[in-house]
Amino acid sequence: MPSTEVKIQDNILEHPQLGCILIEIQGDLEIDLHQFKEDPDRTMQFGKLEILDDNHVVLFIGKKQRLLGHISKLDPPVALLKFSNSAEAINNSINNNKQSNVEILRIIKNKMVFRDRPLPIM
Amino acid sequence: MQLNLYSKDLKHSVDKASTYKLLQLTPELLEYINKREDNKPTNNDQRIYLKSMDRSNSDVVLVTDRNTFVLRQKMHSNTVLLMENNKNNGSDYNVFSKQNFELELLKSEGKIDISLLPILHRNKKLIVDNKSKLHLTLDEFISISPCSVTEFYRQWYKFGGCITTDGGIACLLSNEYISEVLHILLNCIIIGNDAVFRDLTLEQCQEFISKEVNNEGMSIDKEVIHTILEKFGDSTGLITSNSDDAGTKSYALNTFEIAKWYGIKSLRKFCSKQYLSIEDFLIKWKSQFPPYFPCDIDLTMLVGFYVKDINRDRISYLDKNGLSGNIKQRFKELFKLQNTWNESEIWPFIEQLNTLNLKPESFIMKYARRKRIKKNKYVITSR
Numbered sequence: 001m002p003s004t005e006v007k008i009q010d011n012i013l014e015h016p017q018l019g020c021i022l023i024e025i026q027g028d029l030e031i032d033l034h035q036f037k038e039d040p041d042r043t044m045q046f047g048k049l050e051i052l053d054d055n056h057v058v059l060f061i062g063k064k065q066r067l068l069g070h071i072s073k074l075d076p077p078v079a080l081l082k083f084s085n086s087a088e089a090i091n092n093s094i095n096n097n098k099q100s101n102v103e104i105l106r107i108i109k110n111k112m113v114f115r116d117r118p119l120p121i122m
Numbered sequence: 123m124q125l126n127l128y129s130k131d132l133k134h135s136v137d138k139a140s141t142y143k144l145l146q147l148t149p150e151l152l153e154y155i156n157k158r159e160d161n162k163p164t165n166n167d168q169r170i171y172l173k174s175m176d177r178s179n180s181d182v183v184l185v186t187d188r189n190t191f192v193l194r195q196k197m198h199s200n201t202v203l204l205m206e207n208n209k210n211n212g213s214d215y216n217v218f219s220k221q222n223f224e225l226e227l228l229k230s231e232g233k234i235d236i237s238l239l240p241i242l243h244r245n246k247k248l249i250v251d252n253k254s255k256l257h258l259t260l261d262e263f264i265s266i267s268p269c270s271v272t273e274f275y276r277q278w279y280k281f282g283g284c285i286t287t288d289g290g291i292a293c294l295l296s297n298e299y300i301s302e303v304l305h306i307l308l309n310c311i312i313i314g315n316d317a318v319f320r321d322l323t324l325e326q327c328q329e330f331i332s333k334e335v336n337n338e339g340m341s342i343d344k345e346v347i348h349t350i351l352e353k354f355g356d357s358t359g360l361i362t363s364n365s366d367d368a369g370t371k372s373y374a375l376n377t378f379e380i381a382k383w384y385g386i387k388s389l390r391k392f393c394s395k396q397y398l399s400i401e402d403f404l405i406k407w408k409s410q411f412p413p414y415f416p417c418d419i420d421l422t423m424l425v426g427f428y429v430k431d432i433n434r435d436r437i438s439y440l441d442k443n444g445l446s447g448n449i450k451q452r453f454k455e456l457f458k459l460q461n462t463w464n465e466s467e468i469w470p471f472i473e474q475l476n477t478l479n480l481k482p483e484s485f486i487m488k489y490a491r492r493k494r495i496k497k498n499k500y501v502i503t504s505r
Contacts (some may be wrong), residue, residue: 003173025201077144
């Protein structure tokens with residue numbers, strides 16, 4: 001029955017508000033996979049996020065669609081867990097109790113929720 | 123404010139060295155993390171662990187120093203993207219993980235599995251039968267047990283958990299050994315402490331027992347006496363001799379628990395293979411205590427350990443661990459022993475199979491007939 005300690009990063013509660021963003025879209029987000037064919041590690045821009053005020057946000061996907069959304073408070077918040085899967089990290093965790101391959105990186109208190117159908121960009 | 127959003131091909135270009143999961147915190151766990159932020163832990167306190175539930179179950183539990191939570195995977199069909207700030211450009215954000223589920227925490231009661239622990243008998247030999255494989259120190263056993271440290275100790279002494287003097291191996295005291303040491307301790311307190319069962323310290327009890335057993339050429343380890351005090355005593359605080367003294371833990375022996383232990387022992391001894399009238403059993407039970415031990419006895423203290431023949435007012439010992447784990451089969455076995463049961467007397471034998479936490483009467487009526495015989499008194503019969 002194995003066990004591992006969950007390490008907790010310092011200052012997880014006081015990270016900048018936009019240090020880590022959680023976006024929830026009701027439905028699928030389809031990104032054109034052809035662009036990754038040549039280089040799977042390539043990073044491409046798929047959209048823009050506009051924060052209108054403390055509560056309202058707009059997500060632009062490509063050049064044709066936009067989604068209206070809002071910032072929702074998570075109550076209670078969620079913790080972002082990182083599992084290190086490398087063999088070295090797992091061995092360290094098994095052989096030495098002080099080493100851990102699981103850590104809480106952040107506490108996320110807000111998420112941006114997009115529930116409505118996308119609107120066309122005119 | 124406008125942010126540029128970037129993504130890799132998350133299906134084919136994932137960071138295989140690490141994965142990310144979202145864990146829904148409970149208010150208790152959030153408070154625990156907040157406290158931890160204020161006060162960095164230096165020892166095992168205020169740490170968080172992930173442990174596997176048991177050998178047969180793939181569930182994972184998260185434990186703090188006081189609580190245990192079972193992790194459940196809550197799937198969803200929404201697109202949930204985790205994005206982080208690009209260090210080179212403050213307005214650029216990269217998707218680093220796409221989430222298909224969140225981990226939900228369900229508070230549960232932490233349990234310890236003692237089935238593989240060695241048994242310590244009177245001759246101080248650890249009996250390691252073929253089934254017993256665990257040869258661990260107490261700290262090692264705590265670290266693999268799927269429960270918090272507080273919950274662990276709450277159950278550990280109730281099971282008769284102890285450690286060996288040489289090597290500190292976690293083990294269980296045999297029932298016979300517990301009964302013997304308890305009997306000696308009670309005798310010693312009655313003689314040496316004028317039958318005062320309060321404000322007892324471990325050292326004091328060890329001294330009483332040493333005087334008694336040294337004459338017989340035997341010795342009882344301090345760890346064994348400690349287990350007996352924790353099992354049958356309630357902590358009453360710390361006794362200090364002067365202001366600089368950190369204090370010694372003191373106990374008051376719980377006469378109810380002691381009487382119950384003697385009752386179960388008597389049931390095993392006198393009613394294992396036969397029925398005995400309740401009147402005769404009570405006499406035999408009383409005769410088991412050390413002379414002048416002050417306690418009241420009542421058959422209701424032993425509910426869950428006997429089967430009663432209602433018509434002839436006699437009882438027999440029944441071990442619930444020997445009954446089937448299938449609820450229908452268990453009811454069959456119980457009705458084979460007696461066709462009519464008092465509701466309060468049958469409930470302890472089926473309670474552990476009520477996994478959906480139904481009301482007792484609703485649960486019983488699913489498998490048996492419930493008949494009212496007096497106001498607030500019901501009997502259970504087969505269908």
